[in-house]
Amino acid sequence: MxxxxxxxxxxxxxxxxxxxxxxxxxxxxxxxxxxxxxxxxxxxxxxxxxxxxxxxxxxxxxxxxxxxxxxxxxxxxxxxxxxxxxxxxxxxxxxxxxxxxxxxxxxxxxxxxxxxxxxxxxxxxxxxxxxxxxxxxxxxxxxxxxxxxxxxxxxxxxxxxxxxxxxxxxxxxxxxxxxxxxxLRQTLKEVVTTAGDTVDLSEAQVVVAAGRGVRDENGRALVQELAEITGAAIGASRAVVETGLFPATAQIGQTGKVVSPDLYFAVGISGAVQHTAGMANSRIIVAINKDPDAPIFDIATYGLVGDCFTILPLLNAALRDAMN
Ligand SMILES: Cc1cc2nc3c(=O)[nH]c(=O)nc-3n(C[C@H](O)[C@H](O)[C@H](O)COP(=O)(O)OP(=O)(O)OC[C@H]3O[C@@H](n4cnc5c(N)ncnc54)[C@H](O)[C@@H]3O)c2cc1C
Missing domain, CATH: 3.40.50.620 (HUPs)
Structure with missing residues:
Protein backbone atom coordinates (compact mmCIF):
# COMPACT_ATOMS: atom_id res chain seq x y z
CA MET A 1 0.00 0.00 0.00
CA LEU A 184 31.36 17.40 2.04
CA ARG A 185 32.02 21.04 1.31
CA GLN A 186 31.08 22.10 4.83
CA THR A 187 32.05 20.83 8.24
CA LEU A 188 30.18 21.40 11.46
CA LYS A 189 32.67 22.67 14.03
CA GLU A 190 30.47 23.70 16.90
CA VAL A 191 26.83 24.32 17.80
CA VAL A 192 26.60 27.68 19.55
CA THR A 193 23.52 28.69 21.51
CA THR A 194 22.88 32.14 22.86
CA ALA A 195 23.88 32.51 26.51
CA GLY A 196 20.75 32.20 28.62
CA ASP A 197 18.76 30.38 25.89
CA THR A 198 17.16 27.79 28.12
CA VAL A 199 14.08 27.11 25.98
CA ASP A 200 14.16 26.80 22.17
CA LEU A 201 12.04 29.63 20.80
CA SER A 202 10.58 27.90 17.75
CA GLU A 203 9.49 24.81 19.74
CA ALA A 204 8.46 26.58 22.99
CA GLN A 205 5.03 26.04 24.54
CA VAL A 206 5.15 29.50 26.15
CA VAL A 207 6.80 32.60 24.69
CA VAL A 208 7.26 35.99 26.35
CA ALA A 209 7.97 38.51 23.61
CA ALA A 210 9.19 42.05 24.21
CA GLY A 211 8.63 45.07 21.99
CA ARG A 212 9.88 48.62 21.94
CA GLY A 213 7.63 49.39 24.92
CA VAL A 214 10.03 47.31 27.06
CA ARG A 215 12.45 50.14 26.69
CA ASP A 216 15.34 49.47 29.10
CA GLU A 217 17.20 47.05 31.41
CA ASN A 218 14.45 47.30 33.98
CA GLY A 219 11.84 46.27 31.39
CA ARG A 220 14.04 43.44 30.20
CA ALA A 221 14.41 42.16 33.78
CA LEU A 222 10.62 42.12 34.18
CA VAL A 223 10.23 40.19 30.90
CA GLN A 224 12.92 37.72 31.98
CA GLU A 225 11.18 37.23 35.32
CA LEU A 226 7.85 36.45 33.59
CA ALA A 227 9.68 34.00 31.29
CA GLU A 228 11.36 32.30 34.23
CA ILE A 229 8.07 31.92 36.16
CA THR A 230 6.20 30.51 33.15
CA GLY A 231 9.09 28.41 31.77
CA ALA A 232 8.95 30.46 28.58
CA ALA A 233 11.36 31.23 25.78
CA ILE A 234 12.06 34.92 25.24
CA GLY A 235 11.24 36.53 21.90
CA ALA A 236 11.36 40.11 20.64
CA SER A 237 10.13 42.46 17.94
CA ARG A 238 12.58 43.79 15.40
CA ALA A 239 12.24 47.30 16.83
CA VAL A 240 13.53 46.24 20.24
CA VAL A 241 16.21 43.97 18.75
CA GLU A 242 17.50 47.01 16.88
CA THR A 243 17.97 48.87 20.19
CA GLY A 244 20.37 46.09 21.26
CA LEU A 245 18.28 45.15 24.30
CA PHE A 246 17.56 41.64 22.92
CA PRO A 247 19.65 39.49 20.55
CA ALA A 248 18.80 39.11 16.87
CA THR A 249 18.21 35.38 17.50
CA ALA A 250 15.13 36.37 19.55
CA GLN A 251 13.43 38.19 16.67
CA ILE A 252 9.98 36.89 15.78
CA GLY A 253 8.25 37.74 12.54
CA GLN A 254 8.54 37.89 8.80
CA THR A 255 12.32 38.20 8.90
CA GLY A 256 12.74 36.38 12.21
CA LYS A 257 11.48 33.14 13.69
CA VAL A 258 8.01 31.67 13.33
CA VAL A 259 6.57 30.52 16.64
CA SER A 260 3.31 28.81 17.57
CA PRO A 261 3.22 28.34 21.34
CA ASP A 262 0.18 27.54 23.44
CA LEU A 263 0.65 30.87 25.22
CA TYR A 264 2.23 34.06 23.81
CA PHE A 265 2.76 37.20 25.88
CA ALA A 266 3.22 40.30 23.69
CA VAL A 267 4.66 42.99 25.96
CA GLY A 268 4.87 46.53 24.53
CA ILE A 269 4.46 45.25 20.96
CA SER A 270 2.23 47.23 18.58
CA GLY A 271 1.30 44.25 16.36
CA ALA A 272 2.76 45.28 12.99
CA VAL A 273 1.95 42.75 10.29
CA GLN A 274 5.65 41.88 9.91
CA HIS A 275 5.64 40.81 13.58
CA THR A 276 2.30 38.99 13.61
CA ALA A 277 3.40 36.99 10.54
CA GLY A 278 5.63 35.09 12.95
CA MET A 279 3.27 34.53 15.88
CA ALA A 280 -0.37 34.70 14.75
CA ASN A 281 -0.64 30.88 14.99
CA SER A 282 -0.16 31.05 18.79
CA ARG A 283 -3.11 29.47 20.60
CA ILE A 284 -3.60 32.06 23.37
CA ILE A 285 -2.21 35.58 22.95
CA VAL A 286 -1.98 37.91 25.94
CA ALA A 287 -1.17 41.48 24.90
CA ILE A 288 0.07 44.14 27.30
CA ASN A 289 0.08 47.60 25.74
CA LYS A 290 -0.66 51.11 26.97
CA ASP A 291 -2.37 52.05 23.69
CA PRO A 292 -5.92 50.60 23.61
CA ASP A 293 -5.94 51.00 19.81
CA ALA A 294 -2.74 49.00 19.23
CA PRO A 295 -3.38 46.44 16.41
CA ILE A 296 -2.05 43.61 18.59
CA PHE A 297 -5.40 43.74 20.45
CA ASP A 298 -7.17 42.71 17.20
CA ILE A 299 -5.62 39.24 17.45
CA ALA A 300 -5.17 39.01 21.24
CA THR A 301 -7.18 36.50 23.26
CA TYR A 302 -6.72 38.64 26.38
CA GLY A 303 -5.72 42.30 26.39
CA LEU A 304 -4.26 44.23 29.31
CA VAL A 305 -4.30 47.97 28.58
CA GLY A 306 -1.72 49.79 30.65
CA ASP A 307 1.94 50.45 31.32
CA CYS A 308 3.95 47.21 31.28
CA PHE A 309 6.18 48.64 34.04
CA THR A 310 3.09 48.67 36.28
CA ILE A 311 1.41 45.50 35.00
CA LEU A 312 4.38 43.11 34.88
CA PRO A 313 5.39 43.38 38.58
CA LEU A 314 1.74 42.68 39.54
CA LEU A 315 1.40 39.84 37.04
CA ASN A 316 4.71 38.26 38.07
CA ALA A 317 3.80 38.42 41.76
CA ALA A 318 0.32 36.96 41.11
CA LEU A 319 1.74 34.12 39.00
CA ARG A 320 4.35 33.30 41.64
CA ASP A 321 1.60 33.19 44.30
CA ALA A 322 -0.60 31.01 42.11
CA MET A 323 2.23 28.55 41.52
CA ASN A 324 3.19 28.21 45.18
C1 LIG B 1 10.74 44.15 5.40
C2 LIG B 1 10.44 44.26 6.86
C3 LIG B 1 10.56 43.15 7.65
C4 LIG B 1 10.28 43.23 9.02
N1 LIG B 1 10.39 42.09 9.79
C5 LIG B 1 10.03 42.17 11.07
C6 LIG B 1 10.07 41.00 11.90
O1 LIG B 1 10.47 39.90 11.49
N2 LIG B 1 9.67 41.11 13.18
C7 LIG B 1 9.22 42.30 13.72
O2 LIG B 1 8.87 42.32 14.90
N3 LIG B 1 9.20 43.41 12.97
C8 LIG B 1 9.60 43.37 11.68
N4 LIG B 1 9.57 44.52 10.95
C9 LIG B 1 9.32 45.80 11.65
C10 LIG B 1 7.83 46.05 11.87
O3 LIG B 1 7.30 46.71 10.72
C11 LIG B 1 7.62 46.97 13.09
O4 LIG B 1 8.35 48.15 12.93
C12 LIG B 1 8.03 46.30 14.40
O5 LIG B 1 7.43 45.04 14.52
C13 LIG B 1 7.56 47.20 15.55
O6 LIG B 1 8.02 46.67 16.76
P1 LIG B 1 7.32 47.07 18.11
O7 LIG B 1 5.88 46.66 18.07
O8 LIG B 1 8.15 46.56 19.23
O9 LIG B 1 7.48 48.66 18.15
P2 LIG B 1 6.44 49.79 17.95
O10 LIG B 1 5.66 49.65 16.70
O11 LIG B 1 7.16 51.07 18.19
O12 LIG B 1 5.39 49.56 19.15
C14 LIG B 1 5.70 49.71 20.49
C15 LIG B 1 4.42 49.46 21.25
O13 LIG B 1 4.69 49.51 22.63
C16 LIG B 1 3.66 50.20 23.29
N5 LIG B 1 4.24 50.74 24.51
C17 LIG B 1 5.16 51.74 24.64
N6 LIG B 1 5.49 51.90 25.93
C18 LIG B 1 4.78 51.00 26.63
C19 LIG B 1 4.70 50.68 28.00
N7 LIG B 1 5.45 51.32 28.92
N8 LIG B 1 3.83 49.70 28.38
C20 LIG B 1 3.07 49.03 27.47
N9 LIG B 1 3.11 49.31 26.16
C21 LIG B 1 3.97 50.27 25.75
C22 LIG B 1 3.20 51.25 22.31
O14 LIG B 1 1.85 51.65 22.56
C23 LIG B 1 3.34 50.52 20.98
O15 LIG B 1 2.14 49.88 20.60
C24 LIG B 1 9.87 44.46 9.59
C25 LIG B 1 9.72 45.60 8.77
C26 LIG B 1 10.03 45.50 7.43
C27 LIG B 1 9.87 46.72 6.58
Missing amino acids: SSILVFCSVQDGRIKRSSLEAMTRARDVASGAGLGLSAVLLGSSAHDLAGEAMSYGAQHVYVVMDRVLDTHLNAPVLSALESVVREAAPRMLVAASTESVKDILGALAVRCDAAVLPDVASFALSADEVSCQRPVMAAKKLANTSSTHSLVFVSVRSGSYEAKQAPADGTVVEVAFTFDDAT
Missing part, protein backbone atom coordinates in the same frame (compact mmCIF):
# COMPACT_ATOMS: atom_id res chain seq x y z
CA SER A 2 1.30 3.46 -0.86
CA SER A 3 1.75 5.81 2.04
CA ILE A 4 2.30 9.33 3.26
CA LEU A 5 5.87 9.54 4.52
CA VAL A 6 6.63 12.03 7.30
CA PHE A 7 10.16 13.32 7.86
CA CYS A 8 10.65 13.65 11.63
CA SER A 9 13.22 16.31 12.55
CA VAL A 10 15.13 15.55 15.74
CA GLN A 11 16.45 18.08 18.24
CA ASP A 12 18.00 17.42 21.65
CA GLY A 13 17.23 13.71 21.35
CA ARG A 14 13.49 14.20 20.69
CA ILE A 15 11.26 14.43 17.65
CA LYS A 16 10.40 18.09 17.19
CA ARG A 17 6.88 19.10 18.16
CA SER A 18 6.36 20.65 14.71
CA SER A 19 7.10 17.25 13.11
CA LEU A 20 4.56 15.54 15.36
CA GLU A 21 1.98 18.16 14.38
CA ALA A 22 2.67 17.45 10.68
CA MET A 23 2.47 13.71 11.37
CA THR A 24 -0.91 14.06 13.09
CA ARG A 25 -2.34 15.81 10.03
CA ALA A 26 -0.67 13.33 7.66
CA ARG A 27 -2.28 10.46 9.63
CA ASP A 28 -5.78 11.93 9.12
CA VAL A 29 -5.13 12.64 5.44
CA ALA A 30 -3.69 9.14 4.88
CA SER A 31 -6.61 7.43 6.56
CA GLY A 32 -9.11 9.49 4.51
CA ALA A 33 -7.31 8.52 1.29
CA GLY A 34 -6.85 4.83 2.16
CA LEU A 35 -3.07 5.20 2.40
CA GLY A 36 -0.61 4.00 5.02
CA LEU A 37 1.44 6.30 7.26
CA SER A 38 5.22 6.02 7.50
CA ALA A 39 7.93 8.08 9.12
CA VAL A 40 11.60 8.66 8.45
CA LEU A 41 14.18 9.28 11.17
CA LEU A 42 17.82 10.11 10.53
CA GLY A 43 20.91 9.87 12.73
CA SER A 44 22.30 7.70 15.47
CA SER A 45 19.21 8.10 17.69
CA ALA A 46 16.81 7.12 14.87
CA HIS A 47 16.16 3.59 16.17
CA ASP A 48 15.51 4.81 19.73
CA LEU A 49 12.94 7.34 18.51
CA ALA A 50 11.04 4.92 16.26
CA GLY A 51 8.66 4.08 19.14
CA GLU A 52 7.69 7.73 19.49
CA ALA A 53 6.91 7.91 15.75
CA MET A 54 4.75 4.77 16.11
CA SER A 55 2.88 6.34 19.03
CA TYR A 56 1.71 8.98 16.51
CA GLY A 57 0.52 6.32 14.06
CA ALA A 58 3.53 5.41 11.90
CA GLN A 59 3.12 1.87 10.55
CA HIS A 60 6.61 1.82 9.03
CA VAL A 61 9.51 3.80 10.42
CA TYR A 62 12.42 4.12 7.99
CA VAL A 63 15.67 4.69 9.87
CA VAL A 64 19.04 5.76 8.51
CA MET A 65 21.58 5.43 11.28
CA ASP A 66 24.76 6.96 9.82
CA ARG A 67 26.54 9.26 12.30
CA VAL A 68 27.19 11.86 9.59
CA LEU A 69 23.47 12.65 9.84
CA ASP A 70 23.93 13.84 13.44
CA THR A 71 25.64 16.94 12.01
CA HIS A 72 22.35 17.96 10.31
CA LEU A 73 24.40 19.14 7.32
CA ASN A 74 22.20 19.47 4.24
CA ALA A 75 24.21 17.26 1.85
CA PRO A 76 24.00 13.99 3.84
CA VAL A 77 20.40 14.65 4.93
CA LEU A 78 19.45 15.23 1.29
CA SER A 79 21.09 11.96 0.21
CA ALA A 80 19.54 10.00 3.06
CA LEU A 81 16.06 11.33 2.31
CA GLU A 82 16.53 10.49 -1.36
CA SER A 83 17.39 6.88 -0.41
CA VAL A 84 14.30 6.62 1.81
CA VAL A 85 11.94 8.17 -0.76
CA ARG A 86 13.21 5.67 -3.38
CA GLU A 87 12.70 2.74 -1.00
CA ALA A 88 9.34 3.81 0.45
CA ALA A 89 7.86 5.12 -2.84
CA PRO A 90 5.31 7.30 -1.01
CA ARG A 91 2.41 9.28 -2.50
CA MET A 92 3.54 12.32 -0.47
CA LEU A 93 6.45 13.37 1.73
CA VAL A 94 5.38 15.67 4.56
CA ALA A 95 7.81 17.60 6.78
CA ALA A 96 7.67 20.40 9.31
CA SER A 97 8.78 23.65 7.74
CA THR A 98 12.12 23.99 9.53
CA GLU A 99 15.11 26.01 8.29
CA SER A 100 16.84 22.83 7.16
CA VAL A 101 13.75 21.48 5.37
CA LYS A 102 13.36 24.79 3.53
CA ASP A 103 16.89 24.36 2.21
CA ILE A 104 16.57 20.71 1.28
CA LEU A 105 13.11 20.15 -0.19
CA GLY A 106 13.68 21.81 -3.58
CA ALA A 107 16.86 19.84 -4.25
CA LEU A 108 15.21 16.61 -3.11
CA ALA A 109 12.28 17.27 -5.47
CA VAL A 110 14.67 17.64 -8.41
CA ARG A 111 16.39 14.35 -7.52
CA CYS A 112 13.11 12.47 -7.05
CA ASP A 113 11.05 14.21 -9.79
CA ALA A 114 8.50 15.53 -7.29
CA ALA A 115 6.41 18.69 -6.95
CA VAL A 116 6.93 20.86 -3.86
CA LEU A 117 4.30 22.85 -1.93
CA PRO A 118 6.38 24.62 0.72
CA ASP A 119 5.55 26.35 4.00
CA VAL A 120 1.81 25.62 4.01
CA ALA A 121 -0.71 26.25 6.79
CA SER A 122 -2.99 23.37 5.72
CA PHE A 123 -3.01 20.53 3.23
CA ALA A 124 -5.43 17.94 1.88
CA LEU A 125 -5.38 15.05 -0.58
CA SER A 126 -8.16 14.05 -2.96
CA ALA A 127 -8.10 11.26 -5.56
CA ASP A 128 -5.49 12.90 -7.77
CA GLU A 129 -4.62 16.23 -6.22
CA VAL A 130 -2.73 17.59 -3.21
CA SER A 131 -4.11 21.01 -2.26
CA CYS A 132 -2.69 23.50 0.23
CA GLN A 133 -3.20 26.92 1.72
CA ARG A 134 -0.07 28.99 2.09
CA PRO A 135 0.19 32.33 3.93
CA VAL A 136 1.76 34.98 1.67
CA MET A 137 2.48 38.73 1.86
CA ALA A 138 3.47 38.57 5.54
CA ALA A 139 0.48 36.28 6.17
CA LYS A 140 -2.02 38.95 5.07
CA LYS A 141 -3.36 36.65 2.33
CA LEU A 142 -3.76 32.89 1.91
CA ALA A 143 -2.80 31.43 -1.47
CA ASN A 144 -4.52 28.23 -2.62
CA THR A 145 -2.03 25.97 -4.38
CA SER A 146 -2.31 22.43 -5.66
CA SER A 147 -0.47 19.75 -7.56
CA THR A 148 -1.63 16.72 -9.50
CA HIS A 149 1.91 15.30 -9.70
CA SER A 150 2.21 11.66 -8.62
CA LEU A 151 4.75 12.55 -5.91
CA VAL A 152 4.30 15.73 -3.87
CA PHE A 153 6.45 17.14 -1.06
CA VAL A 154 4.77 19.41 1.48
CA SER A 155 6.34 21.39 4.32
CA VAL A 156 3.96 22.49 7.07
CA ARG A 157 4.29 25.62 9.21
CA SER A 158 4.71 25.01 12.90
CA GLY A 159 1.49 25.38 14.91
CA SER A 160 -0.83 24.65 11.99
CA TYR A 161 -2.11 21.44 13.59
CA GLU A 162 -2.25 20.00 17.10
CA ALA A 163 -0.05 16.96 17.77
CA LYS A 164 -2.18 14.04 18.99
CA GLN A 165 -1.04 10.50 19.65
CA ALA A 166 -2.73 7.46 18.04
CA PRO A 167 -0.49 4.43 18.61
CA ALA A 168 0.11 1.97 15.75
CA ASP A 169 1.87 -1.39 15.68
CA GLY A 170 4.73 -0.31 13.51
CA THR A 171 7.82 -1.94 12.09
CA VAL A 172 11.28 -0.46 11.76
CA VAL A 173 12.90 -0.58 8.32
CA GLU A 174 16.65 0.08 8.20
CA VAL A 175 17.64 1.76 4.96
CA ALA A 176 21.11 1.08 3.57
CA PHE A 177 23.06 4.30 3.16
CA THR A 178 26.65 5.23 2.45
CA PHE A 179 27.97 8.73 2.34
CA ASP A 180 31.49 9.76 1.41
CA ASP A 181 32.50 12.42 3.96
CA ALA A 182 35.23 13.56 1.57
CA THR A 183 32.54 15.03 -0.71
